Amino acid sequence: MLTKLIPPPVVLLIGIALVYALSKAWPAATLDGSWLTWLAGVLFVGGGALMLAAVISLWQAHTTINPIHPERTRHLVTSGIYRFSRNPIYLGDALLLAGVVCWFGHPAGLVVVGAFVWFIDRFQIRGEERALAQRFGAGYSAYRVRTRRWI
Template sequence: MELRIPPPVQVALSIALMAGIGRVAPPPGVELPWLTALLATGALAFLFAPAVGFSRARTTVDPIHPERAERLVTSGLFRVSRNPMYVGMAMLLGAVAAWDFAWGHLAVIAAFVWWMTRFQIIPEERALEARFGEEYRAYRASVRRWL
């Protein structure tokens, strides 16, 4: 893998950056509690349902070592996104942004999505293609990377 920083740590660093932005550029007073609740609920679903799917399939959830995957999981949320857990992480950042909104938070979310795609997802895709071959190529062709 090109990136050895676990994705949850990257989310925590992004949240810390968002908190710093909120101190430097105070929020404009926009409160979106309904959006915070919606995104946080969606984030929990997108984070935990796939983990349960990995557990049921008896395969690894370790994003640093996708080459250790025993099975390709394509059911549940994996039918709508090849990376539902990363979607959940982005939704969690969206919930943080909606809770204490500052315009710079949107840049952090965009940077997180780009960073994860470039340094985590693309290397994972290479490892999964090497491990599962045509089965993964067919899956990749039928399901979007994010949503």
């Protein structure tokens, strides 16, 4: 089911807010270390790079980046970063959220990352996949066979 009630960027912001709330509500569980800050930076850069590469690929194909209306997709993008993941933007979101967990140093935040991935997979990606299969038929089916949903 494609949820049009909560856009994916809002789901990400809710996840970030939950990680922050966990770190404030349960500060004794917070880890400390420069390695966490370094890892957070790597995850921020990696997630941002994935998202940027995906958006550039979609713009170059003159198709929509709006996840609420996959039926408006004009072209099936299977090149660039989309050769490796069918959902590089959501993968980038998950990496950014994992970076937030590292930044705040709260390991319980990893549950939020898992919940984000589950929610997006269940309520967003599956609906997008149905819309793309309906629009692009065999071309999308072949793409699904050769390219993983996440990584």
